[in-house]
Amino acid sequence: MKKGTLSLLIPVFNHEAYLPELFRSVDAQSRQPEEVLISDDGSQDESKSLIKAWATGKANIRVFRQKKNIGITENSNFLLRKATGDYALTLHSDDCLGKADALGRMAKSMDRNADIAMVTAPRRMINQRSKKIRVDGNLNPGEYGRSEILRRVLTMEANPIGEPSAVMFRQRALPGGFDASYRQLWDLKAWLEILQSGNVAVLRRPLVSIREHKMQATKSNAKAGRGIGEHVELFSELLREADKVLTPREASVLLYKLRQTASRYPKFISLKNRSSLVRERQRIGLFTYIWNLSVYRFRKIGAQFLRST
Secondary structure, rough: OOOOOOEEEEEEEOOOOOOHHHHHHHHHOOOOOOOOEEEOOOOOHHHHHHHHHHHHOOOEEEEEEOOOOOOOHHHHHHHHHOOOOOOOOOOOOOOOOOOHHHHHHHHHHHHHHOOOOEEEEOOEEEEEOOOOOEEOOOOOOOOOHHHHHHHHHHHHHOOOOOHHHEEEHHHHHHOOOOOOOOOHHHHHHHHHHHHHOEEOOOOOOOOEEEEEOOHHEEEEHHHHHHHHHHHHHHHHHHHHHHHHHOHHHHHHHHHHHHHHHHOOOOHHHHHHHHHHHHHHHHHOOOOHHHHHEEEEOOOHHHHHHHOOO
8 A cells, every 4th residue: 555645735814813723633643744834824913923833843844924915725726836745635724633533544545545536524613612513514425436526516506525624635636726716616616626537535524623703714705795606607617517417407407596696696797607507598498498497396396385284
């Protein structure tokens, strides 16, 4: 069994309150990464001094500081370009590793099986005080190919694999890094690209803690409406592959939902994406589209009636 080298990438921005817990979780790992790369994205709190204190005397840690804030996606890409390991995990500075064998278990899955391009596990969601909120995970333990994941993405309109902090992947499977034009769904777009090179292994128990708090990037992006525009953009693009994994009725329903979202939030939808939705309806055919939606609605009403009786 060939043991791959691991790069742990930590993009940091104004998370002095959470860094000590993150650092302790890395120190506790039974398998230490060959390199830890940290990039402070222009923090204005005490993150810089905390990073310096933790990195002092540790030969495998390199620290960088951005002259101006470049955002989480670009900061992650900066670290990926510096990384030399076979495997990479991008651990956000408000999250932490939840188990002492987290890195070891994830890396071991890829060590054992060259067909595995990425590894994930359920996530332990925590609050600002590190108290457990719930466990998130939409995939049962096992191995999944891209077609199965794509089907779940399209039918759920969600990311079943998880946040970047919970996903380890082979660096060669993402040669161009994360798509910097995305601020919210950059991880999902990358996961689908990585799955062009191999499968995803889903482990049984939570290994990483994902923190939910008022200042996290996901919530600020949602307030700014970035998630809506990116959702329609990405799923409009993925609709081109829908014939491979969805029934015609499922594809029609997804298109209908995307069009409804676009009509409710017009200011977040680009002309390019509007045109893409129009072309997709033309490709399906108006009669087929209307018929599929009629059947969908009829079955939905019938299911609601049965539940109420």
